[in-house]
Amino acid sequence: MDVGQMQRTWVEYTKSLFREGFLDAQFTQLQLLQDESNPDFVVEVVSLFFEDSERLLNDLARALDQQIVDFKRVDAHVHQLKGSSSSIGAQRVKNACIAFRNFCEEQNSEACLKCLHQVQQEYYLVKNKLETLIRLEQQIVAAGGSIPIEELSF
Amino acid sequence: MESCNCVDPQWPPEELLMKYQYISDFFIALAYFSIPLELIYFVKKSAVFPYRWVLVQFGAFIVLCGATHLINLWTFTMHSRTVAIVMTVAKVLTAVVSCATALMLVHIIPDLLSVKTRELILKNKAAELDREMGLIRTQEETGRHVRMLTHEIRSTLDRHTILKTTLVELGRTLALEECALWMPTRTGLELQLSYTLRQQNPVGYTVPIHLPVVNKIFSSNRAVKISPNCPLARIRPFAGKYMPGEVVAVRVPLLHLSNFQINDWPELSTKRYALMVLMLPSDSARQWHAYELELVEVVADQVAVALSHAAILEESMRARDLLMEQNVALDLARREAETAIRARNDFLAVMNHEMRTPMHAIIALSSLLQETELAPEQRLMVETILKSSNLLATLINDVLDLSRLEDGSLQLDLGTFNLHSVFWEVLNLIKPIASVKRLAVTLNLAPDLPEYAIGDEKRLMQAILNVVGNAVKFSKEGNISITAFVAKPDSLRDLHFPDFFPVPSDNHFYLRVQVKDEGLGINPQDIPKLFTKFAQSQSLATRNSSGSGLGLAICKRFVNLMEGHIWIESEGLGKGCTAIFVVKLGILERSNESKLPFLPKMPPIHGQTTFAGLKVILMDDNGVSRTITKGLLVHLGCDVTTVSSSDECLRVVSQDHNVVFVDVCMPDGFEVAIRIHEKFTKRHERPLIVALTANTNKVTKENCMRVGMDGVILKPVSVDKMRGVLSDLLEHRVLFEAM
Numbered sequence: 056m057d058v059g060q061m062q063r064t065w066v067e068y069t070k071s072l073f074r075e076g077f078l079d080a081q082f083t084q085l086q087l088l089q090d091e092s093n094p095d096f097v098v099e100v101v102s103l104f105f106e107d108s109e110r111l112l113n114d115l116a117r118a119l120d121q122q123i124v125d126f127k128r129v130d131a132h133v134h135q136l137k138g139s140s141s142s143i144g145a146q147r148v149k150n151a152c153i154a155f156r157n158f159c160e161e162q163n164s165e166a167c168l169k170c171l172h173q174v175q176q177e178y179y180l181v182k183n184k185l186e187t188l189i190r191l192e193q194q195i196v197a198a199g200g201s202i203p204i205e206e207l208s209f
Numbered sequence: 210m211e212s213c214n215c216v217d218p219q220w221p222p223e224e225l226l227m228k229y230q231y232i233s234d235f236f237i238a239l240a241y242f243s244i245p246l247e248l249i250y251f252v253k254k255s256a257v258f259p260y261r262w263v264l265v266q267f268g269a270f271i272v273l274c275g276a277t278h279l280i281n282l283w284t285f286t287m288h289s290r291t292v293a294i295v296m297t298v299a300k301v302l303t304a305v306v307s308c309a310t311a312l313m314l315v316h317i318i319p320d321l322l323s324v325k326t327r328e329l330i331l332k333n334k335a336a337e338l339d340r341e342m343g344l345i346r347t348q349e350e351t352g353r354h355v356r357m358l359t360h361e362i363r364s365t366l367d368r369h370t371i372l373k374t375t376l377v378e379l380g381r382t383l384a385l386e387e388c389a390l391w392m393p394t395r396t397g398l399e400l401q402l403s404y405t406l407r408q409q410n411p412v413g414y415t416v417p418i419h420l421p422v423v424n425k426i427f428s429s430n431r432a433v434k435i436s437p438n439c440p441l442a443r444i445r446p447f448a449g450k451y452m453p454g455e456v457v458a459v460r461v462p463l464l465h466l467s468n469f470q471i472n473d474w475p476e477l478s479t480k481r482y483a484l485m486v487l488m489l490p491s492d493s494a495r496q497w498h499a500y501e502l503e504l505v506e507v508v509a510d511q512v513a514v515a516l517s518h519a520a521i522l523e524e525s526m527r528a529r530d531l532l533m534e535q536n537v538a539l540d541l542a543r544r545e546a547e548t549a550i551r552a553r554n555d556f557l558a559v560m561n562h563e564m565r566t567p568m569h570a571i572i573a574l575s576s577l578l579q580e581t582e583l584a585p586e587q588r589l590m591v592e593t594i595l596k597s598s599n600l601l602a603t604l605i606n607d608v609l610d611l612s613r614l615e616d617g618s619l620q621l622d623l624g625t626f627n628l629h630s631v632f633w634e635v636l637n638l639i640k641p642i643a644s645v646k647r648l649a650v651t652l653n654l655a656p657d658l659p660e661y662a663i664g665d666e667k668r669l670m671q672a673i674l675n676v677v678g679n680a681v682k683f684s685k686e687g688n689i690s691i692t693a694f695v696a697k698p699d700s701l702r703d704l705h706f707p708d709f710f711p712v713p714s715d716n717h718f719y720l721r722v723q724v725k726d727e728g729l730g731i732n733p734q735d736i737p738k739l740f741t742k743f744a745q746s747q748s749l750a751t752r753n754s755s756g757s758g759l760g761l762a763i764c765k766r767f768v769n770l771m772e773g774h775i776w777i778e779s780e781g782l783g784k785g786c787t788a789i790f791v792v793k794l795g796i797l798e799r800s801n802e803s804k805l806p807f808l809p810k811m812p813p814i815h816g817q818t819t820f821a822g823l824k825v826i827l828m829d830d831n832g833v834s835r836t837i838t839k840g841l842l843v844h845l846g847c848d849v850t851t852v853s854s855s856d857e858c859l860r861v862v863s864q865d866h867n868v869v870f871v872d873v874c875m876p877d878g879f880e881v882a883i884r885i886h887e888k889f890t891k892r893h894e895r896p897l898i899v900a901l902t903a904n905t906n907k908v909t910k911e912n913c914m915r916v917g918m919d920g921v922i923l924k925p926v927s928v929d930k931m932r933g934v935l936s937d938l939l940e941h942r943v944l945f946e947a948m
Contacts (some may be wrong), residue, residue: 074574079291088840090927096840104833132873139833141903141925190400 058200065191066206068086073187077181086204097192100184108178111136119164128183129167130159136174140197141154227285234278241275262364263317270310273303277732352502354382359511368519375512376406379487383501386454386490387442388462392483393418400484403630405444414441422458427482432459432502432509441486454489455497459509461485466518485509557609561905564605571598607763621770624937625797626666628720629654632693635673643681648689659718663795668767674790675764676724676924682726687785696721696791716798719791720772727785734776740765768792821846824865824937828858828881829872829901834924838901840868841931855881859888867895868938873900873913897938901926 070080089096108114111132118129155170192202245268252264280296358378362371363736371784376388387407391400394415400423402414416423422441426433435442437453460482487505489495575595583591610619637650696719731739740761768775769794771792780789825847829835835851842849850866852858855877862869862885869885870876882898891896899920900913913921922934 070577073577076570079570080573080927084841084925084927085837088837088844090844093840093843100833100840102837103836107832135831138831138872138874138903142831142834144836144925153562 056194057079058198061191061195061198062200062203062206064209067193068188068191070208072184076146078144078182079146080144081142082209085144086202086207089204096113098189100143101189102106104145105182107139107149108136108182111139112171112175112178115174119168119171123179124164124167126159126162126167130156133159133174138166145181148174148181171173231282231285234281236274238279239562241271241278245271263313266306266310266313268488270303270306273299273306277303292434347498347500351504355507355511357506358382358508362380362508362511362515363518366519366522368523369515371512371515371519374406375485375508376404379505379508380406383487383504384490385487387444387486387488389486390483391416391441391486393463393481400441401481402444408444411484414444423484426458427460428482430460430506432457432497432505434497435486437488439441441484442488444486452492454487454491454493454495456488457497457502457505458484459488459505459891461509461516462513464513464520485512558906560605561609565602568598568602568605572602607760610763619766619770621665621668623663623665623795625661625663627660628658628662628794629660630675631666631670632691635670635677636691637773638674639677639681643689646681646685648681648684648687650681651691653690653692655692657695658693658720659695659796661797662718662720663797664771664792665767669771669792672764672767672792673722673792675760676722676775676790680726680786680788681758682723684726684785687727689724689726692723692725692913694721695719705912715796717793717795720794721789721791723787723789725785725787730782730784730786731779732779732782733779736779739777740775764790823847823867823939825849826858826862826866826869826896827851828870828875828878830857830875831872834872838926841926841928842870844928845932845935847935855884859884862888862896864894864896868897868899868935870899871918873902873909874904880918882913882918886917899934 069078073082085097085100115129115132115136116123118132133155136156137149138154140148140152141147151170151174155174158166158170195202198207215502221546234582242349248264248268252261277299280299282291283292283294358375361374361378365371365374372390379385380388385406389402389406390404393399394401394405398418399415402416419442422435422439426435435456435458437443437456439456440459442453442456461484463481463483465683475894484788485505488775489497572595575591575598575742578591579588632652637651639650675687677691766774768790771794773792775788775790777786777788792908823846825842827835827839827842827849828851829838829851835853839849839851850861852861855875858869858871869881871881873879877899885898886894897919898917899922900909900918901922901924902909902913903924905923920934920938922930926934
């Protein structure tokens with residue numbers, strides 16, 4: 056596959072992610088921040104996001120597993136997760152977190168568990184997509200091309 | 210040689226005479242000697258006798274007289290010369306003493322007489338004092354009675370008890386046969402018998418109020434004696450022949466709450482009176498004494514006061530009950546209102562976020578779609594979707610704005626802006642639409658219109674755009690002229706708003722904008738409805754036009770917020786209309802601009818500005834968010850230090866830092882602002898503190914302002930937004946983004 060094709064694939068893939076609501080405009084901001092002085096910005100941020108989210112999801116699973124659920128702690132974790140996902144532009148994760156928070160307020164542990172599953176699902180989906188995207192980017196860079204951010208005209 | 214009782218007729222007459230003389234002399238002597246003895250005896254007995262010396266003199270005189278007579282006894286027969294000498298001596302002495310005594314008596318007798326007068330005076334005085342004491346005693350008794358009566362009367366606040374007690378006590382004190390109280394009826398034309406002492410249930414006797422006897426009683430504040438035959442006194446059935454006792458009547462003023470004005474004492478001129486009638490027992494010889502009448506008068510006054518107290522108390526109890534009811538009702542209403550407001554706020558909070566997100570998605574994706582390759586019909590469909598969704602987004606924003614305007618939570622974002630450019634932008638925006646409708650739009654800015662002004666640029670533009678937009682919307686042809694000038698004080702007094710007296714000052718001026726069109730015009734009757742929400746005139750021409758009817762309402766709110774007025778004039782349908790509004794704007798004084806000496810001068814255009822060297826602290830406990838924001842700031846050229854707790858932040862912060870960004874979702878987000886204020890007391894040493902939050906509600910913003918933050922920014926932040934924020938912040942040192 057030549058660079059141009061890879062670039063086109065990348066563009067299409069990215070657009071599809073936006074279309075399907077996995078990512079929102081915030082992600083574009085991230086991509087804009089990546090320049091010569093900071094070439095791995097997106098990768099760094101995304102990896103940080105993965106680490107953070109996995110840790111938070113584990114904590115959430117543990118907290119909800121208790122006999123007596125400490126909803127304050129659960130809410131705090133979800134809040135963190137919502138913050139991270141909205142900063143990075145992971146829209147669906149963020150929306151799932153919002154719904155999760157509402158149930159936390161109601162102190163409905165069953166619903167919270169369901170929400171947790173939902174969040175986890177969304178997270179894995181977006182993780183998958185982002186990993187694919189990053190792999191594509193790395194391939195382009197390895198092939199000597201550059202990431203055509205300008206083509207994502209919004 | 211006593212005379213024997215036998216009568217001797219043989220005696221010669223001279224011897225008889227001499228005998229008698231002899232005897233009388235003897236007795237005289239005896240008497241004369243016993244008188245002083247008696248005197249001495251009695252004087253000794255009595256303690257008070259001031260004239261002892263006189264007594265001695267008198268005694269001496271008497272004794273000598275007695276002695277003379279005694280010695281005389283010897284002179285009846287042949288007596289010796291000695292006897293004669295003694296007799297002479299005695300006589301001489303007697304003469305001396307008697308003369309002395311006579312002389313003395315001249316002095317003494319007036320004294321004695323005066324003693325007598327003094328005695329008389331004293332007796333009179335004593336009698337007087339007795340009388341007076343009698344009086345005082347009666348007065349004191351009266352006083353006691355009054356006090357007791359008053360005490361009885363005042364110990365209760367119940368009107369009936371007061372009156373009954375009065376009658377009972379009076380009856381008892383004065384030993385009355387009957388005591389009655391006549392009260393005026395509601396109509397005020399009659400007196401009705403309300404209370405009596407002896408009779409249990411007084412039948413409703415009434416007496417017209419304008420009887421002469423009644424008038425006489427009412428016109429005097431003293432107790433008045435009345436005839437037992439007058440209708441007021443004829444209460445009891447006339448049983449048997451007896452002399453009815455004397456009757457006295459007194460008025461009892463009925464004081465009203467309204468009598469007690471704050472500034473003057475109760476006037477007793479036009480008042481209602483009740484009448485109290487007191488009857489002495491019949492067949493007794495008793496008469497009304499002055500002190501008894503006084504007692505009655507005093508009691509009547511006391512009763513009046515007690516009654517008025519009772520009346521006041523009744524009124525105040527009634528008022529209090531009423532107030533309590535009202536309070537309960539108000540409380541309920543308030544709680545209901547609060548619930549409604551809370552519900553509305555909750556709704557708004559949800560809608561705010563939830564409505565905007567999908568809208569954003571729709572708009573974003575439709576515009577994305579527009580960029581792709583589409584068939585012409587598809588393109589048309591996408592454009593319609595885009596237009597409709599834009600309209601919907603505007604509508605949502607309008608509704609949310611209006612709700613916020615209504616509950617007063619909207620505040621103007623004051624800032625310095627270019628006034629002229631606002632108008633040119635409006636013109637640019639409206640020109641395309643106007644040219645499609647073949648309308649000519651002219652803009653006329655007065656030469657004295659300041660170039661820069663302080664106010665809410667966005668909302669001013671919104672208002673102008675709305676008004677001009679309406680002019681374009683409702684015109685089919687002709688010319689639309691926009692004029693803007695500084696309103697002069699005399700022209701400010703508009704006939705429409707006589708209460709609106711805008712006074713320009715050194716810091717402010719009034720901008721007047723007039724938009725005149727030659728379009729459809731408005732029926733003068735409909736003009737007041739124009740500014741009502743959701744109301745639209747139902748004329749045929751406007752049915753096709755879009756719009757929710759909110760535009761002018763929002764416009765009016767904005768104009769009012771800017772302390773101005775907006776109104777529309779039209780001569781009628783088909784005659785075009787003119788929309789005029791006046792708003793208050795601040796005058797920009799060059800000296801107010803704050804320059805930051807340690808920064809390179811920043812031109813206020815939003816281009817490729819970098820903030821090289823700007824030292825920034827970023828406090829955020831979320832790793833991802835922190836990295837991203839840091840990346841953003843670094844991209845803009847800032848020198849960023851990241852911290853994740855308020856202690857760390859305070860350790861690191863110094864005078865050299867320019868801005869501190871704080872994520873206020875952190876627990877100690879607000880605390881760090883307070884601590885920074887404590888650390889840097891001088892304003893120019895302190896870095897600017899800006900809050901980053903994803904929360905759009907008013908409470909967060911208020912909390913930020915309260916802890917002394919210089920600005921609030923909504924997350925997520927884009928590069929452009931951050932750039933704009935930083936330049937605004939550094940220029941104005943304050944930024945509160947409209948939420």
